[in-house]
Amino acid sequence: MQARDKTRFTNRGFTLIEMIIVLVLLPMLLGVSGSLFVVGLHAWDTGRTRTGIREDVSYAMDEVVRDLKEMANGSLAQYSSISHTIQFDERGGDTYVLYLHNADDSSFDSSYTESLYDLRKADITQGEDPASGEGTLILRDLVSPDATTPATALTISSTQVTLDIVVQRSDEIVRTRTKVRPRNL
Amino acid sequence: MRNMKQGFTLIELLIAIVLAAGGLMVLMQLMSVAIFADSDLEYSLTALNLANEKLEEVKDSDYSSVVSATESPISGFSWIDDRVVTVSEVSSDLKDVQVEVRWTQKGGQQSVNVRTYIADY
Numbered sequence: 448m449q450a451r452d453k454t455r456f457t458n459r460g461f462t463l464i465e466m467i468i469v470l471v472l473l474p475m476l477l478g479v480s481g482s483l484f485v486v487g488l489h490a491w492d493t494g495r496t497r498t499g500i501r502e503d504v505s506y507a508m509d510e511v512v513r514d515l516k517e518m519a520n521g522s523l524a525q526y527s528s529i530s531h532t533i534q535f536d537e538r539g540g541d542t543y544v545l546y547l548h549n550a551d552d553s554s555f556d557s558s559y560t561e562s563l564y565d566l567r568k569a570d571i572t573q574g575e576d577p578a579s580g581e582g583t584l585i586l587r588d589l590v591s592p593d594a595t596t597p598a599t600a601l602t603i604s605s606t607q608v609t610l611d612i613v614v615q616r617s618d619e620i621v622r623t624r625t626k627v628r629p630r631n632l
Numbered sequence: 633m634r635n636m637k638q639g640f641t642l643i644e645l646l647i648a649i650v651l652a653a654g655g656l657m658v659l660m661q662l663m664s665v666a667i668f669a670d671s672d673l674e675y676s677l678t679a680l681n682l683a684n685e686k687l688e689e690v691k692d693s694d695y696s697s698v699v700s701a702t703e704s705p706i707s708g709f710s711w712i713d714d715r716v717v718t719v720s721e722v723s724s725d726l727k728d729v730q731v732e733v734r735w736t737q738k739g740g741q742q743s744v745n746v747r748t749y750i751a752d753y
Binding site for chain 2: 490
């Protein structure tokens with residue numbers, strides 16, 4: 448009798464109270480850790496997008512700043528008076544044009560009607576045509592110069608170039624700006 | 633023998649769940665450290681570009697107008713505290729120019745510095 452009672456006692460399972468406690472605590476813990484995980488994933492995604500933009504912008508800045516610093520004397524101008532283009536001669540070499548391109552913006556002029564543009568560099572001495580988007584791709588996803596701020600701006604004064612670069616991918620916007628004074632002017 | 637078949641107790645389960653949650657939290661923490669380290673780099677690089685911007689402006693101005701100045705705020709970059717140009721004359725025709733860009737992040741002030749000499753030629 449004593450032995451059977453003991454058996455019944457050890458096999459008795461959870462009480463209703465214990466079950467209720469587990470059923471309440473488990474979803475709470477799962478909910479908290481789950482929502483933390485979702486927040487973490489979102490932050491991770493954001494971070495990855497921004498890292499990508501930063502790397503690309505850093506590369507593009509290096510490339511463009513070096514070109515402009517070393518350009519030939521007296522060659523700084525806009526390409527056929529189109530705003531946000533920069534034409535320059537390499538010393539003793541070809542003439543290049545830095546320009547913004549989006550295939551959907553078919554008219555190559557000072558109005559930038561699309562939302563995002565690519566920065567490209569065309570070697571016009573070698574016959575590369577900016578109007579049809581030829582040349583080397585330097586940086587993708589620049590916000591249109593016509594956008595409400597912040598907007599990309601490539602501006603030229605007589606002795607300086609200002610590069611105001613705004614890149615947008617998904618909802619992430621990275622902006623950086625610098626000036627270059629060509630050394631040979 | 634009967635005891636071996638007993639399964640987990642409620643307390644054991646709770647401990648396991650809490651430990652697992654704790655482990656996950658540590659992983660999350662590591663993830664956020666990595667993300668913050670990366671955003672530090674983004675700020676530093678833009679600050680460096682802005683410091684170089686100022687240096688190029690200084691190089692493009694007349695020798696006599698190369699003087700110490702502080703700019704704050706920088707338009708378009710509200711997170712920057714200020715941009716300080718410090719000029720000291722090394723000799724009558726040589727100036728030591730330093731540009732410091734400062735911003736506040738995680739409670740502390742960060743900065744980048746660029747420096748050059750400008751000659752009156």
